[in-house]
Amino acid sequence: MWLWELRDLAAVGMGLLLSIVALVQWGFVPPLVGTALYAFLSIRVEDANILDFLRCAVCFLFLRQQFFLWRDPNEND
DSSP states (O other), X not given: OTTSOHHHHHHHHHHHHHHHHHHHHHOXXXXXXXXXXXXXXXXXXXXXXXXXXXXXXXXXXXXXXXXXXXXXXXXXX
């Protein structure tokens, strides 16, 4: 329990509940796999987790425009 934040623990609990209902009622396994994957990616160690890193990587690579300033290294400011 100490490996997750309260928000992540609540999301995993609700996902697990809905996944078990989907598995019992319809025999549908993907929600259970998705919940287990989210639980694994959201494990927090030393205030960092894989899910936060993936979010930052996606934002950096795809969602946010990068802004670069080019200047001469010999130029004095």
